[in-house]
Amino acid sequence: METPDFSPAEREAFTSLLDDTSPAVRKQMLARFLFQADAAKQFLVAVAEGKHRELAWHARWFLNELHFCDPAAEFRGFIRSLNYELETGSLLLARTMMPTVDTGDVAAELDRLAARCRELIAEPASVRTRCRVVNRVLFHEEGFRGNTEHYTDPLNSLLPEVLTRKKGLPITLGIVYLLVAQRIGLELEPVGLPGHFMVGCYSDGAPFYIDAFEQGAFRTPGEVVQFLRAQGMEPSIGDLAPSPVREVLCRCCRNLANHCAAAGDERRAVMFADFVGEFEAAYEPKFRS
Secondary structure, eight states, X not given: OOOOOOOHHHHHHHHXXXXXXXXXXXXXXXXXXXXXXXXXXXXXXXHHTSSOHHHHHHHHHHHHHHHHTOHHHHXXXXXXXXXXXXXXXXXXXXXXXXXXXXXXXXXXXXXXXXXXXXXXXXXXXXXXXXXXXXXXXXXXXXXXXXXXXXXXXXXXGOHHHHHXXXXXXXXXXXXXXXXXXXXXXXXXXXXXXXXXXXXEXXXXXXXXXXXXXXXXXXXXXXXXXXXHHHTTOOOOGGGGSOOOHHHHHHHHHHHHXXXXXXXXXXXXXXXXXXHHHHHHHHHGGGGOO
16 A cells, blocks of 8 residues: 655656646646655655755745645644534545545535435435435445455545445445435434444434445344344444444544555554544543533
């Protein structure tokens, strides 16, 4: 997962373009440097400390711009704001690994999925009927599924990648489900079970749960309890309750820390572990008297 250093040919090409102040060139250079942040920083620092004064000035300009556009810093600011919103947080988290992702494209794809759901809903429709329509669109028409073959691939935890590849973890498939449901007026909640993630509905009489990793299978509370016991756990009532957005995003960071470590990407593993610590530190004062 670590990005390699620039090749000699790349360094030569970037050096030749460094003093080009054309907005289009600068935009492309910034995007490339963000994509290979470690290599770009090493290259730019070397030029900034070199003897060519004009190139050094331009290298410092890029270093300053890259600092202001630091996705990791933006996500830390989001964590510290305590103003958590699932779609915003998911996109900011994705940008820490995909700095050039177009958030507008992601929103447009979610809008498209929601629009297709609306086409298929015949009013008046119950909550369960609406959920069945979401299931049809996501899992049958679009082919979203759990990535059982490469479960620990870090890309499974990034919303834009899940939308593009149509596969992911229980939590990211659940996030897609929640964001589409939100767009069509469905009141659903994230449910962070021990070792698994589901979507919960608490607005239609008896609660029921949706397992996005299992093609949107509906589960009763009793079935969820049986599922957890089959995994060797003794569930509590609190396990069946909605999870705050903070916990959902923190869990995504924890997954990324573990999966990046398994992939040998130690730098990112440390970064995501730090995000987990930020979430825990930001929330800790809420428990103090």
